[in-house]
Amino acid sequence: MPTPALPPQGAPDRSRRWRRVRRAAALPLAALVLSGCTVPGFGASPGDTTSSKSVFHLWQGFSIGAVIVGGITVGLMAWAVVRYRRKGDHIPVQHQYHLPLEVFYTVMPILIVFGLFAATLVVENKETSNPKTNVTINVNAFQWGWQFTYPGSNALVYGQTTQSPVMEMPVNTNVHVNLTSTDVIHGFYVHAFNFSRYALPGVVNQFTFRAENTGTFFGQCTQLCGLYHSLMWFRVKVVSPAQYAQWLATFNNPAAAAAAAAAIKTTNEELASGVASKASYTKFGR
Numbered sequence: 033m034p035t036p037a038l039p040p041q042g043a044p045d046r047s048r049r050w051r052r053v054r055r056a057a058a059l060p061l062a063a064l065v066l067s068g069c070t071v072p073g074f075g076a077s078p079g080d081t082t083s084s085k086s087v088f089h090l091w092q093g094f095s096i097g098a099v100i101v102g103g104i105t106v107g108l109m110a111w112a113v114v115r116y117r118r119k120g121d122h123i124p125v126q127h128q129y130h131l132p133l134e135v136f137y138t139v140m141p142i143l144i145v146f147g148l149f150a151a152t153l154v155v156e157n158k159e160t161s162n163p164k165t166n167v168t169i170n171v172n173a174f175q176w177g178w179q180f181t182y183p184g185s186n187a188l189v190y191g192q193t194t195q196s197p198v199m200e201m202p203v204n205t206n207v208h209v210n211l212t213s214t215d216v217i218h219g220f221y222v223h224a225f226n227f228s229r230y231a232l233p234g235v236v237n238q239f240t241f242r243a244e245n246t247g248t249f250f251g252q253c254t255q256l257c258g259l260y261h262s263l264m265w266f267r268v269k270v271v272s273p274a275q276y277a278q279w280l281a282t283f284n285n286p287a288a289a290a291a292a293a294a295a296i297k298t299t300n301e302e303l304a305s306g307v308a309s310k311a312s313y314t315k316f317g318r
């Protein structure tokens with residue numbers, strides 16, 4: 033009876049080792065897939081608006097890219113250390129350069145930077161697109177409070193230091209915000225929206241919120257703007273469109289109309305006097 037050919041010595045050992053390596057590599061991947069493809073937040077929160085979520089996804093993409101690049105780099109370093117550790121007294125082959133490798137590590141970072149730039153540009157363009165909407169809120173920051181007026185209605189919310197005002201807005205609706213200041217630089221920050229923007233005298237910063245959930249969210253000034261800066265709070269109340277319409281309707285009376293007209297007149301006067309040297313400013317109207 034002929035004896036079957038034996039595999040070369042060492043081969044089964046090597047294939048077993050490879051199988052073990054593959055199994056170890058598959059474990060974290062399987063864990064990620066089985067956990068319902070939940071990509072970690074890498075220390076950030078998704079926020080409550082459409083744009084905060086797209087910024088969050090950008091951050092996730094960047095972080096995953098960093099983990100991959102870092103993993104490959106550390107892996108290659110570890111492999112080189114182990115694979116080419118000193119085994120004897122002979123000097124390894126000496127190379128002056130390795131052209132393909134040098135081209136690779138010059139081109140690859142450039143491609144990565146372009147990739148990150150393109151992804152940022154897409155998200156930024158979405159952020160600053162300001163789609164057309166019929167809900168607009170004029171936000172005016174001052175020492176030390178906030179004023180919210182709603183063009184097309186008499187709604188006026190004014191609050192300072194000890195009484196934090198509430199900015200009411202509808203859910204799942206594009207809300208255009210015109211933000212300015214009548215005195216010094218303030219910061220309009222809503223933690224739950226992952227959003228912060230300067231309120232600058234003489235400049236109207238415009239942006240759009242699209243809140244995805246109802247609720248009341250905390251906001252505050254984030255620029256040291258004077259004595260009561262720390263008390264310059266406000267809240268953002270996101271309600272259903274019907275509730276929002278109902279709230280606006282509560283201002284449909286002559287007293288509210290007079291109050292709103294007076295407040296807007298004062299704000300516009302302050303804006304005009306505060307930025308007299310500036311080329312232009314936008315009047316807050318109704």
Ligand SMILES: [Cu+2]
Binds near residue numbers: 254264
């Ligand atoms: Cu402030």
